[in-house]
Structures are given as structure tokens and as C-alpha cells.
Amino acid sequence: MSGAKPQILVIDDEQQIQRALRTILMQQNYHVIIAGTGETGLALATAIQPEIVILDLGLPDIPGVEVCQRLREWTDLPVIVLSVHENESDKVAALDAGADDYLTKPFGVDELLARIRVALRHHSKAKGSKSSLVTAGNISIDLANHLVTRNGEIVRLTATEYKLLAYLAGNIGRVLTHQSILNHVWGYSEGGQMEYLRVYIRQLRQKIEENPRSPQYILTESGVGYRFIS
Amino acid sequence: MKKWLGVFHSLVSSVTAIGVVLLCSLILFSLRSYLSTSVIALLYLVPVVISAALWGKIAGITASVLSFLVFNFFFITPYNTFRVTHPQDFLAVVVLLGVAILTSTLMARIQSNLETVKVREREAVELFNLSTDLAGTSDIASIVRSLAVRLAEVFLSPKVEVEIVTAATQASSKPLLVQVPEEQVGDPGQMVRRIPLVTQHGVTGEIRIWGITEMLAPEEERLIQTITRQAELALDRALLAESETRARILEESDRLKTAILSSVSHELRTPLSSIQASATSLFNPAVELAPEARADLQSLLLEETEHMSQLVGNLLNMSRIEAGALKPQRQWNSFAEIVDTCIKRLRRISTQYFMEVDVSEDLPLVSVDAVLMEQVMINLISNSIKFTPSLSTICISAETDDQNIKVTVSNPGPPIPEEFIEHIFEKFYPIPGRDPTHSTGLGLSICEGIIEAHDGRIWAENRPVGVAFTFSIPLAWGGTRPVLPVEEREE
Numbered sequence: 001m002s003g004a005k006p007q008i009l010v011i012d013d014e015q016q017i018q019r020a021l022r023t024i025l026m027q028q029n030y031h032v033i034i035a036g037t038g039e040t041g042l043a044l045a046t047a048i049q050p051e052i053v054i055l056d057l058g059l060p061d062i063p064g065v066e067v068c069q070r071l072r073e074w075t076d077l078p079v080i081v082l083s084v085h086e087n088e089s090d091k092v093a094a095l096d097a098g099a100d101d102y103l104t105k106p107f108g109v110d111e112l113l114a115r116i117r118v119a120l121r122h123h124s125k126a127k128g129s130k131s132s133l134v135t136a137g138n139i140s141i142d143l144a145n146h147l148v149t150r151n152g153e154i155v156r157l158t159a160t161e162y163k164l165l166a167y168l169a170g171n172i173g174r175v176l177t178h179q180s181i182l183n184h185v186w187g188y189s190e191g192g193q194m195e196y197l198r199v200y201i202r203q204l205r206q207k208i209e210e211n212p213r214s215p216q217y218i219l220t221e222s223g224v225g226y227r228f229i230s
Numbered sequence: 231m232k233k234w235l236g237v238f239h240s241l242v243s244s245v246t247a248i249g250v251v252l253l254c255s256l257i258l259f260s261l262r263s264y265l266s267t268s269v270i271a272l273l274y275l276v277p278v279v280i281s282a283a284l285w286g287k288i289a290g291i292t293a294s295v296l297s298f299l300v301f302n303f304f305f306i307t308p309y310n311t312f313r314v315t316h317p318q319d320f321l322a323v324v325v326l327l328g329v330a331i332l333t334s335t336l337m338a339r340i341q342s343n344l345e346t347v348k349v350r351e352r353e354a355v356e357l358f359n360l361s362t363d364l365a366g367t368s369d370i371a372s373i374v375r376s377l378a379v380r381l382a383e384v385f386l387s388p389k390v391e392v393e394i395v396t397a398a399t400q401a402s403s404k405p406l407l408v409q410v411p412e413e414q415v416g417d418p419g420q421m422v423r424r425i426p427l428v429t430q431h432g433v434t435g436e437i438r439i440w441g442i443t444e445m446l447a448p449e450e451e452r453l454i455q456t457i458t459r460q461a462e463l464a465l466d467r468a469l470l471a472e473s474e475t476r477a478r479i480l481e482e483s484d485r486l487k488t489a490i491l492s493s494v495s496h497e498l499r500t501p502l503s504s505i506q507a508s509a510t511s512l513f514n515p516a517v518e519l520a521p522e523a524r525a526d527l528q529s530l531l532l533e534e535t536e537h538m539s540q541l542v543g544n545l546l547n548m549s550r551i552e553a554g555a556l557k558p559q560r561q562w563n564s565f566a567e568i569v570d571t572c573i574k575r576l577r578r579i580s581t582q583y584f585m586e587v588d589v590s591e592d593l594p595l596v597s598v599d600a601v602l603m604e605q606v607m608i609n610l611i612s613n614s615i616k617f618t619p620s621l622s623t624i625c626i627s628a629e630t631d632d633q634n635i636k637v638t639v640s641n642p643g644p645p646i647p648e649e650f651i652e653h654i655f656e657k658f659y660p661i662p663g664r665d666p667t668h669s670t671g672l673g674l675s676i677c678e679g680i681i682e683a684h685d686g687r688i689w690a691e692n693r694p695v696g697v698a699f700t701f702s703i704p705l706a707w708g709g710t711r712p713v714l715p716v717e718e719r720e721e
Contacts, residue, residue, distance in 0.1 A: 088559065106535070157720060158719060160718060178561075194562045195712035199715055202567075220571050222568075222600045222604055
């Protein structure tokens, strides 16, 4: 692992995207390694152990979702998937297979850089001292003591609200799919009660957000899930 | 059977004729002393003519012969014998027989001509009825139905079937079969007459009429054939009309495709030319750009790529709608959440506008595809932005009644002329009073496609000030409403 420069592995077969990502990311002081196929990508990931993987879902040899699964067999390094226009089911499949985040092509560079920064920050944090305290703005969530405070004042939550918030905050920065939230909080295995999720997300936002109609912490990922950011 | 019926009929008419002659003889016999032989002979023509006129040739001849015998026996001296003594009487007897036979033959011929005329008339009436039935119909199924109904009526048949095979039925390998009456009451019997049906344009089939034999009277046979020919002609006409319609539809869709293609390339070229212009000036070392100009061109680059990306997304969605491949992933969603997400996504292009959002979080959850619904809202809002001067207020509101949620996006922009308001959701509909290449694009027709895929409807209307686009979607999904969690106690 290199010292100062974080290494990014880009797995994408389109040359123009490779070229653009290499130039842009190198300017941002990242070390960029490019793989044109899924198999090369997997081999390179094992060999160089990058800090982050950017993975295109439409690869010529193996499906991106499968690459994701095989990466997750041995590593928890952050994976950001790139998918084409509005293909929600692919994104959801990749996220359920262990990807941390997604971007829809075409995307802006600022968006990509923001995602990379978030992923790197949370990953390094998670690797370090396993802190049970999550802070986001004026919110702090003490996962060990089941305590949520806002501006130092205790926020009173119901059991389900707390469970939902703890799951979101415990995966800070990651996109969690509807299904994975339903599994985790309610234990529904198949196509559970989306209406419960909607109702509790609204309640949580009312309790922790400054402006629940323009949320800062619990973000909606349309058709995919929710994400907690700091 | 028919033959025996004929014999029976002749027998009855002969007996009736005999009766008439005998009755007449009785009357004449009582007047025998007052009338001369020649007058009696003349009067005997009355029963003969009556019999011939009313019961036909056989009755006429029977009456003639009987009159001749009775006249000879009772009225010619010597009475009660067949002997004739006076040559004058002999003449009277012979003349009576001759005139009687002649008259009855003539009468019978008139009668039979009358019959023929009647049959012809019936034939004409039936054909007229059939052609009246067929004239109004141009689809094959109703022609076949009219034919079957008409045949059942004409031949008083207990059951008629018409079965035909056309190119269309061949494709589905199931022939078109019409049966009259639809519900068979009782046994139609074993007797079936089958008539083949073949047209010049490839329709084949068969008519089956129960209750009539292979041996029909010639006029009935002719009637069947004529009706069949008529039906064949009508079927051919319908087939031709059908293929003509198909050709016209193809032509129309071809024309539409060309129009769309030219609109698409126009719409793509507009942002592309701004991008190219900005990029070339930014990279041209010979062009000295002031910092503001540089910043302006850079933001133009961004805006136009965004615009193009939206357009390509719209095209993709449109092709999915057209192909019927747009399957909404419906889930219970909060419309407030959907609208809030859209407002956030539109922040960059809506800086010059005020957004007034009146979509309560307390509205019931709706079963929609959140991504598609965002697309609808974004299209409606960006459409409002496109046609409203900057610094205007765009209002987004939602309300529900028992059945539906109704969402409205309104802007204070110029009204849409009433005659165009119906067409505003058509693809690339040219906007009146503008450059003909400038059209509604795809945004609104995608909205319509998405809303219809959600079993809803969308419409535009002019308000006292500005224009409003509204759509409504049923609240129930598969007949159910969302199940809400029970409220919990806070810890």
C-alpha cells in the first residue's frame, strides 16, 4: 500500500471514460490503476490492494454484480459502481451484493469526487478504532448506549426509529437498499412493508433534521434506498 | 316427400273442383226447363274457370271433363244417357269440352306466371335485405353474422353455421365460426346442406344450413347461390378495405417516424452547437476571454451537457413507452418525498425561479414508481421553466379525494391556445406561433406515458393567470391501501 497517494482501481471497458477518470483523478492526487475487464480488475484488486474500487456494471466479460460479490468474498474495501441511465434494478443488485455507493452515467466530476472522499473517510474510520459514536453535524448517535442527541439535547425515539437510525448511521456514507433496511430493521425477507419504511423515515427526519423537507442527514436515493451522511 | 305432397295437393284440388261442378249442376238442373241447352253449356264455363283460377290446371281439367260428362248426361236429350241425337247438341257438347279445357289451361298458365313472379319477388326482397345488412358493415365478422342470420330467416332453418378462414384467422390457426341461433335449442336434425364459400381474395369457408335437403326447388337453389355470391363479394370488399387501412397506418407511422427523427436531430443539435461553440472558444489560444466570459461559457457547457443528457434519457424512456416495455416498479411512496427530491435535483436550473410547494407529508402514501414519478415532476417543472419568464413563481400542489391523488404544476406563463391544448402531450408537437422546428419535445408525452402506465390521466388547462398541468393517479393499488404501522411509545 502506498503512503500518501490513495490508490484507486477503475474497472471500466470504455476507453474515453478510462482516459477521463485517469486524468481527473490524477489531478486530485490519487494513484489510478485501470482494468478493462472484470477478470483483470479482480486480479489487480488482489495484487495491489487499492483503497477504493470504481466499478462499471456493464463489463464485457462478467457482470459487474458478480465482480462485486467476488470482491466482497475477501475484502470490505469501498466499491462505487457506475451504471447507465435509470437502471435501478442493476444498482440495487450491486448494492445488495456489497457495493457501497453508485453513480449514474453520465455524472459530474464533483459528484464522483465527493463520493470517493466520503467512501475513503468512512472506510479509514471503520478500519481504525471501532467507534460506537457517530456524529453528523449537530447530531450524535451513541450506538453503545442507544443514545441520540441533537445540539446536546436527548432526542426521544421509539424502538423502531432507533433501530432504523442505528442501521443507517452505522453504515454512514453507504447507500442502503430498501430491502436491506427492511431485512435489518423489521426482519422482512421478501418485498416487505415499504409503507412502514416510508412512515418511519418521515418520523426520523422530523426528529433529527433541521428542515425535514430538505434533509441533510437522511438522504433519499430514489427507487434504491436511503443513505446517512455526515 | 315433395313429390307426394304434390300428388296430394292435386288430389285435393280435383276433389274441390268436382264439388264445385256438382254444386253448379244441381243449380242448373233445377232450372233445366227454363234454359236452353246452349245457355247451360255457357254457364258450365263458370265452375271450370273458377277451378282453374283457384286450384290450377289439374282442377281446371277435372272440372272441364266432369262438366262435359254431366252436361251430356243430364242436359242433352235424351236425358240420363250419353247419347246425343241432335247434331246441334253434339256441337254444344264438343264446344263445351274444348272451350273448358282451353280456358282452364290458359288460367293455369296465368296462375303459374303469377307464382313465378311471387318467387322472384321474394328472392329480390331477400337479396335486398341481405345487401342492406352488408352495406353498413365492413368488418368480416359482422358480414359473416349477417349472412348466417339472413340464411336462417330465409330457409326457416333451425341452425345455420358459417365458417371462414382468412389470412388473419390462419395466423391464429382458429377459423371464424358463427352459429345462428347462438344457443342451440333442441336437435336441429340430421339434414344438413353444405355450400362452399370461396372468394377471389383468399377467403375460404363453408355454409351449413340444417333442415333443408340437397334437392331444392330451382328457385330456392338459385336464392342460396345468389346469397352466397353476395356474401363472397362483401367479404372481398371487407378484405380489401382492411388491407388498405393497414397500408395507410403503416404510411402514417412512417411519416411520423421521419418527423420524429428530424425533430430529434434538431433537438440534439441545438445543445451540441452551444457545447461546440463554447468549447472551441475556451480552447482557442487566439481568443482572449475576459474572466466573466470564460465563466459564462463554462457554465453554458455544463448546462448544455445536462440538457443533452436529459434529452437522451427522455428518448430512452420514450422508446420504452413506445415498445410497451415501461413497467413501473410500483411501491408505496410519499409524494412529498418525491417532490422534495425533485426540487433538490432541479436546484441548479431553477435558480431564477421561485418554487412554491404545497404537498403535505400527511397525504396518504401512493403506489408509484418513484423514479418515473420524479421524471414526470422534473419534466413538468422544467417545461414550466422553459415557457415562463425568470423570477416567476412555479407552484406544485397535491391533494387527494377518496379515490385519487391529484398533483398540479402551474406557472404564470402565456396561455396555450385552446385548440392546441388537446395536442400538447403529442410527441414533438409544434408550438403555434413559434419556429416550426421548436416543439414540445418529448417531455410531456413521456409524462403522459408514465401516468398512463400508472392507470392515471394527465391534462393541461389554462388558468385565469398562467397554465396548469395536472395528473391524477388512483390511491388504491391492486385494490389495496397501505398498511400503516401502529404508533409506538418513545423511549
